[in-house]
Amino acid sequence: MIVIDVKNIHKTYQGVVPVHAVRGIDLTVKEGEFAAIVGPSGSGKTTFLNILGGLDTPTEGDIVVNNTNLSSLKASQLIDFRLHNIGFVFQAYNLIPVLTAQENVEFIMQLQGKSKQERSKRSVELLNAVGLSDKLNVRPGKLSGGQQQRVAVARALASKPKFILADEPTANLDSDSTSNLLSIMERLNKEENITFIFSTHDQRVVNKAHRVITIDDGKIVSDINNL
Amino acid sequence: MLPLISWKNVWRNKTRSLVVIIAMMIGVFSGSFIIALATGVIDSRSQDIISNQTAHIQLHHPKFSDYQEIQYLITDVNESVAKIEALPQVKAVTYKYKNLVMSHAGSQRGAINLVAINPEKDSAVFAIKNYLKYEGSTYFDSSIRNPILLSENTAFKHQLENYLLDSVAFFNLSHSSIPTEVVEKVKKLDGESFKKKKQFSLKLKEILTEDEYLVHKNRIFKSCAKLKIKRKIELSTYSYTNENIPETYRVVGYYKTNDAMFDGLNAFVLNDNFANQAQLPANTAHEIDIMLHDKASLDSVKQKLVTMFPDLLVETYRDVRPEVAMSEDMMDFYTLIIMSIILFALAFGIINTMLMAVLERTKEIGMLKAIGMNKKRVFFMIMYETVYLGLTGGVVGMVIAYFLISYLEVQGINLSMFQEGFEAMGYSSILYPKLQAEMFFQIVLLVIVTGILSAIIPARRALRLNPADAVRF
Numbered sequence: 223m224i225v226i227d228v229k230n231i232h233k234t235y236q237g238v239v240p241v242h243a244v245r246g247i248d249l250t251v252k253e254g255e256f257a258a259i260v261g262p263s264g265s266g267k268t269t270f271l272n273i274l275g276g277l278d279t280p281t282e283g284d285i286v287v288n289n290t291n292l293s294s295l296k297a298s299q300l301i302d303f304r305l306h307n308i309g310f311v312f313q314a315y316n317l318i319p320v321l322t323a324q325e326n327v328e329f330i331m332q333l334q335g336k337s338k339q340e341r342s343k344r345s346v347e348l349l350n351a352v353g354l355s356d357k358l359n360v361r362p363g364k365l366s367g368g369q370q371q372r373v374a375v376a377r378a379l380a381s382k383p384k385f386i387l388a389d390e391p392t393a394n395l396d397s398d399s400t401s402n403l404l405s406i407m408e409r410l411n412k413e414e415n416i417t418f419i420f421s422t423h424d425q426r427v428v429n430k431a432h433r434v435i436t437i438d439d440g441k442i443v444s445d446i447n448n449l
Numbered sequence: 450m451l452p453l454i455s456w457k458n459v460w461r462n463k464t465r466s467l468v469v470i471i472a473m474m475i476g477v478f479s480g481s482f483i484i485a486l487a488t489g490v491i492d493s494r495s496q497d498i499i500s501n502q503t504a505h506i507q508l509h510h511p512k513f514s515d516y517q518e519i520q521y522l523i524t525d526v527n528e529s530v531a532k533i534e535a536l537p538q539v540k541a542v543t544y545k546y547k548n549l550v551m552s553h554a555g556s557q558r559g560a561i562n563l564v565a566i567n568p569e570k571d572s573a574v575f576a577i578k579n580y581l582k583y584e585g586s587t588y589f590d591s592s593i594r595n596p597i598l599l600s601e602n603t604a605f606k607h608q609l610e611n612y613l614l615d616s617v618a619f620f621n622l623s624h625s626s627i628p629t630e631v632v633e634k635v636k637k638l639d640g641e642s643f644k645k646k647k648q649f650s651l652k653l654k655e656i657l658t659e660d661e662y663l664v665h666k667n668r669i670f671k672s673c674a675k676l677k678i679k680r681k682i683e684l685s686t687y688s689y690t691n692e693n694i695p696e697t698y699r700v701v702g703y704y705k706t707n708d709a710m711f712d713g714l715n716a717f718v719l720n721d722n723f724a725n726q727a728q729l730p731a732n733t734a735h736e737i738d739i740m741l742h743d744k745a746s747l748d749s750v751k752q753k754l755v756t757m758f759p760d761l762l763v764e765t766y767r768d769v770r771p772e773v774a775m776s777e778d779m780m781d782f783y784t785l786i787i788m789s790i791i792l793f794a795l796a797f798g799i800i801n802t803m804l805m806a807v808l809e810r811t812k813e814i815g816m817l818k819a820i821g822m823n824k825k826r827v828f829f830m831i832m833y834e835t836v837y838l839g840l841t842g843g844v845v846g847m848v849i850a851y852f853l854i855s856y857l858e859v860q861g862i863n864l865s866m867f868q869e870g871f872e873a874m875g876y877s878s879i880l881y882p883k884l885q886a887e888m889f890f891q892i893v894l895l896v897i898v899t900g901i902l903s904a905i906i907p908a909r910r911a912l913r914l915n916p917a918d919a920v921r922f
Binding site: 272275277278298301302304305306310312314316318319320321325328329330332333334377381 | 450454457458460461812813816817818819820821822823824826915916917
């Protein structure tokens with residue numbers, strides 16, 4: 223089943239000199255893929271990922287996620303769409319520092335209007351799945367980088383998204399934490415059929431990816447099946 | 450969860466939040482206290498005027514207020530009083546004659562506003578009997594013929610005092626600001642008494658240097674003065690038939706209220722005595738005074754009385770003393786102005802703090818918007834934080850103000866060192882701050898409104914954050 227269908231998208235930033243950040247990208251991502259997007263700085267990767275995550279809209283072309291054309295959505299509809307369809311994992315973890323690990327995971331479900339009982343049950347399950355069942359009531363400041371990123375993965379999964387978009391998820395982690403995180407994500411991908419899309423410069427992540435998409439000069443220059 | 454997150458966010462930077470909270474607390478406390486003090490002073494002044502001078506409502510012959518002539522009488526007073534007393538809102542009613550008379554005691558002359566009362570009825574309305582001073586003073590509870598109740602002020606003006614250098618006088622002297630060496634010199638006169646000020650003055654000049662006498666004489670006179678009852682004072686009035694009739698009255702007591710001007714003008718005699726002297730017709734009065742159970746019914750009772758007595762002028766204390774009405778009316782306005790100025794200044798502190806908080810959390814707020822937190826929720830999160838910041842300090846300030854004001858409302862703030870100045874303006878030198886529940890809630894409401902208004906700028910700033918800018922992919 224196709225989760226993401228990108229059709230000839232362009233993005234131009236207007237200014238004194240217009241900048242063509244994305245110059246016609248076509249991409250299809252199927253359910254259960256474990257894909258890495260790579261590319262040098264200034265390649266248009268950031269713009270493409272912003273569009274993929276519904277944080278920006280293309281100047282031209284369509285992006286269809288789960289049969290919804292994001293280009294046709296208003297800003298408020300996009301926020302709601304992200305809430306229910308896209309899970310985010312950020313390079314700097316970006317957890318809410320005043321909430322415990324469990325509250326961080328529950329927060330997104332609260333935004334979705336889930337009941338307290340459901341939130342509590344699922345957050346415990348997810349933190350258990352990422353190996354943090356003993357850290358439920360610990361605030362992010364008391365967790366290691368690797369543990370924080372695992373909480374972020376649990377949070378991203380909490381909303382039951384169609385896919386997870388991870389921005390350099392291992393950039394701030396040591397090798398043990400990286401390998402631990404990658405194992406967890408691989409397991410979730412394999413066992414739960416969850417779709418992961420990474421942006422990364424980390425060769426260890428690239429090596430684990432089933433598909434490697436390289437962007438340069440606003441275009442996809444290679445799309446390799448790594449299995 | 451949003452309110453909880455916002456509350457926790459307030460305490461992320463404890464020092465910064467505490468500075469704002471303490472500033473808010475001090476501001477709200479100061480504002481509330483100033484308002485309570487002003488309310489207390491104004492309320493106490495209104496209360497003094499009502500209970501000593503005007504009552505709640507007065508009835509006069511329509512021309513009496515303008516001309517104060519003796520012939521402008523209210524007739525059938527007993528019947529009118531009975532009708533008024535039957536009104537359920539009315540607590541007590543009295544009636545009186547009022548006339549400006551010439552006074553004469555020894556070589557001293559003056560003018561007095563003579564108030565001729567029925568003591569039993571008058572004491573149910575007015576509180577003058579609570580202000581008696583000096584040993585032997587009574588509220589007409591004496592067999593003295595033609596009794597008169599004089600103010601201390603009027604008595605001194607007519608030099609009715611004598612001077613006795615006894616232990617009380619020396620106690621007063623040593624507790625005044627007179628230097629010890631001067632007191633020691635005055636102690637040479639221990640046990641002596643002087644009937645006239647002039648005699649005492651000559652004696653003082655003998656024992657004090659010229660400078661000492663000039664600087665301290667007034668305080669020495671005041672400390673040693675004694676006022677005795679049964680002193681004579683002659684009052685001359687024009688009768689109802691326009692004859693000048695003198696009559697001798699004897700002092701039954703002395704009083705002293707907080708209003709030096711009132712004391713300086715008014716003396717009280719018995720209704721019947723004055724009616725005889727001025728040959729006034731029976732069953733008449735110049736003024737009927739009405740005290741109500743509750744000031745809230747003032748206007749409705751006035752309207753009823755206007756209908757009941759179409760030939761008389763019905764005035765509330767607010768009509769009689771417009772300056773009191775103005776003070777009362779302006780209090781709400783003052784409250785609003787004082788608190789608005791304080792809160793306006795504090796709002797800048799809150800806005801600045803919250804803008805810094807939003808700036809520091811650009812990435813976090815961007816993340817929240819990225820994962821699906823809509824604008825309304827972001828706005829309310831910042832709004833809650835700002836309101837909590839303002840409300841915490843505000844509520845603590847209000848609580849401290851409440852307890853301090855409650856304590857001082859009973860104990861009072863004693864400023865008797867400025868007593869003469871206060872009394873000259875008609876105010877008591879003991880101030881009783883008072884914060885009415887209505888004003889208390891007005892201030893709380895203003896604090897909440899300040900919090901909400903202060904939240905708008907930081908919350909809008911948070912809304913403008915682009916999640917794509919805030920979250921780097």
